[in-house]
Amino acid sequence: MQAKTPEQSKTTLTDMVLPGETNPLNNLFGGELLARMDRAASIAARRHSRRIVVTASVNHVAFNRAVPLGSVVTVEAKVSRAFKTSIEVFIDVWIEDRESGNKTKANEGIYTFVAVDETGRPIAVPEVIPETDLEKERFDAALRRKQLSLLLAGKIKPNEATELKALFD
Numbered sequence: 621m622q623a624k625t626p627e628q629s630k631t632t633l634t635d636m637v638l639p640g641e642t643n644p645l646n647n648l649f650g651g652e653l654l655a656r657m658d659r660a661a662s663i664a665a666r667r668h669s670r671r672i673v674v675t676a677s678v679n680h681v682a683f684n685r686a687v688p689l690g691s692v693v694t695v696e697a698k699v700s701r702a703f704k705t706s707i708e709v710f711i712d713v714w715i716e717d718r719e720s721g722n723k724t725k726a727n728e729g730i731y732t733f734v735a736v737d738e739t740g741r742p743i744a745v746p747e748v749i750p751e752t753d754l755e756k757e758r759f760d761a762a763l764r765r766k767q768l769s770l771l772l773a774g775k776i777k778p779n780e781a782t783e784l785k786a787l788f789d
């Protein structure tokens with residue numbers, strides 16, 4: 621299986637915020653943004669693996685800035701690291717200024733997908749070769765995040781989370 625770069629999975633979704641998608645403060649509803657992020661990230665995971673992928677966990681989401689009604693929102697997803705059958709995807713969310721066209725980072729998230737066969741059984745995926753400094757940074761920290769997610773899900777024991785333990789040694 622040939623390794624791939626994060627750039628090969630890059631997926632960009634651009635859309636507006638419409639009235640039916642907002643909260644009472646007229647900002648984008650969190651669940652709507654999560655759905656957009658899930659959609660972009662699953663396409664990135666599919667591009668990386670060329671398999672059916674399912675969302676296994678949402679590891680981290682930070683709603684740092686509200687996204688007002690009418691905003692043009694760009695959701696950019698890229699695979700940061702792949703393990704045996706699981707794929708971590710980073711999602712960056714940008715808002716575009718109407719007049720200047722400049723983009724400001726509004727939110728980010730990290731999702732984990734698992735590639736599965738037609739019967740839903742996990743199946744092996746290609747490795748990731750990070751290229752840029754940011755991609756290398758995200759790649760290096762991915763094992764720690766995987767162990768944290770598995771620990772919180774009760775799927776590994778604390779003494780198996782070696783990367784997390786190393787933070788405190």
Ligand SMILES: CC(=O)SCCNC(=O)CCNC(=O)[C@H](O)C(C)(C)COP(=O)(O)OP(=O)(O)OC[C@H]1O[C@@H](n2cnc3c(N)ncnc32)[C@H](O)[C@@H]1OP(=O)(O)O
Nearest residue numbers: 674675676677703704705706732734736742766769770773
């Ligand atoms: C519930 C919903 O409808 S959400 C909507 C869409 N999502 C789904 O339908 C997914 C439903 N869930 C599933 O099908 C299964 O739980 C799966 C396929 C995600 C995982 O199945 P499991 O039996 O746990 O498989 P297994 O233990 O072999 O793990 C497979 C991989 O997932 C990883 N994984 C499983 N759970 C998690 C988690 N919570 N966080 C991070 N990684 C995880 C494992 O570490 C393993 O990765 P690796 O092979 O790269 O080392």
